[in-house]
Amino acid sequence: MSSAIEISGLYKKYKGAWSAALDGLSLTAEKGRITGLLGPNGAGKTTCINIICGLVRADRGSVQIFGHDAGTQIQTVRSLIGVVPQQIALFENMTALENFRYIGSLYGIAQVTIKERSKNLLERLGLAQHADKRVGRYSGGMKRRANIIASLLHQPDLIILDEPTAGVDVQSRAMIHEFLKEYQQAGKTILYTSHHLDEAEELCENVVIIDEGRHIISGSPKDLIIQTRKQTDCRKLEDVFLHYTGHSVRD
């Protein structure tokens, strides 16, 4: 299976920071699979995502997205990826449909197509009856779902989700998971970050654990549990995570 994301020796140190956010990070995400990018706070997950989508420039290293270099072909890369940021990146004083119409237009999608895609996605994520309400009046879970739709209007081949279920209820989370699985079955690649390790264990076919900007371990959740069990008492992905990243609190 070929790679959707190929990251090699990525290094980034922010101005004024006393340590590097990414320190030679390398990882691979295969096409058509859901890959979990896991790590404690400050491990470098968001920096890694920002470099992939060209929001931050790396000091060293390379990022290839479907064979395109993210450093030099960022516009091509951006057309291939859909990023669901941690924040609700929507205009709160506009309705969901108005947001989608605007965002779709900026992607150069025809209005008819935007309408059709929005309708499908709104129905699929349970927002059809709220399409004409302002996003600012949505609940936290509804905002998260609308945030996902806005990132999928241009039907990207790679979807990057930065903690898409933060602060949502169990029902919304289940709906998002189900939707992502369907999307993956349609041949799309998904890179997923979350602090909910049970969620990653259930959803991801492959996980990459990073800490202090470095790759620690990667593999399928099942393999990682078996592998770690040889060294310590390990029954779930969270045990693997704690074994490799330690118990100390991160800021």
Next chain:
Amino acid sequence: MKKITATLIKEWILLRRDVAGLLLLFLMPAILIIVMAMVQDAPFRDYQEIRFDLLLVDEDGGSLAREIKSGLKASKNFHVIDSLEGSALSSGQLQKLLREGDYHVGIVIPNGATAEVVNSANIIANNISRKLGLGGTMPSRSTRDNRYVRMYFDPVSKPTFRTSISFALDRFVTYSCSNLLVQRISQLSKLAGDSAEMNDDFRKVFAGIGIKEEVLNDTQGDKTYINSVQHNVPSWAIFGMFFIVIPIAGHMIREREDGSAVRIELIPHALRLVALGRILFYTLMCTLQFWVMAGIGLWILPLLGLPALYLGLHAWVLLPVSFAIAFAATSFGYFTGAVFRTTNQAMPFGAISIVILSAMGGLWVPVELLPPVMQRVAMISPLHWSLEAVHHVILRNGGIGSVAGHILFLMAFGTILWGISIYKNVSRARGI
């Protein structure tokens, strides 16, 4: 083009739902213009149309006092009060009334003032008679007394008010003295046996000579537009237009904070076009703001008893002028939103910088009254160029040629700031 159109629609949706933003754009400047035009209406009319109560004490009782009194009474600027409750006003009463603040100005014509003027006129007439060999003489004495017409002011009166009143009175005194002199010379001429009819009215003698105020313009030389509306509407409309900095910078920072700016950045080739769409939208809104303010000057202010705004002989020139001002104001807002990270930084900067630029630019005090250094500094204020351009059109009846330089400056100012903002936006994203 579709991306720009989409941004125009999006900005319109956001603006029409932002009641506070709309109020800031249209209602606040409208109130500002109405209030300032009404407040400044009085100073503009002070010495032209308003009648002041003027206390007058006549201790003289002679022709000089009569001339001054009748001159003041004939003037449309003064309401002469020379008696209280049926009896003539005294110098003591006058000073008391002024001290109490009931009146602001009073004059006392001292006893013997006419006699002193007559004596002076006679001396001059005799000298002329002697030199011309006319033969006749008028009675005169060689000793001269000081008989100044004294003016008293309420201590709170402004210096400009004092100067204006003093100037008006001086005119009447000068006229009386000159008139007396002409009469004396005329009398001497008759004494010398000259039977020719001689005009002894000073005003008639010098008819057609003096000062006549005219306003320069193309065809309507007799029309004057020196009023508070003509001066305040452009000034405060421009001031209000530049306050668009607040909503623009606020929106930009809010979009960065809530993440919607990141969404735009992630869309290929969208950032610059969205920026262009936003600038265009706010420039159009700001231009509309100018015309709404002009509309207030044309139709609302006359309903409040103020003169109507006159747009000059080439009113269409205000279209490119207002667009250029709007572009400069919008770009300044975009710049503020791009440079500052938080609304706490951007809002005070936006508001205070506009106040500073407007003070520098002559919106409050005419540039020609500023010290030489400030006059040079004024040249860098876009508000100065904005006001000058509008003044060219509405006060000097200038055409497009007279404001081309101003439009160019404003467009260049806006383009430079816009360029810096785009660079700043991109570099901020890359260097987080």
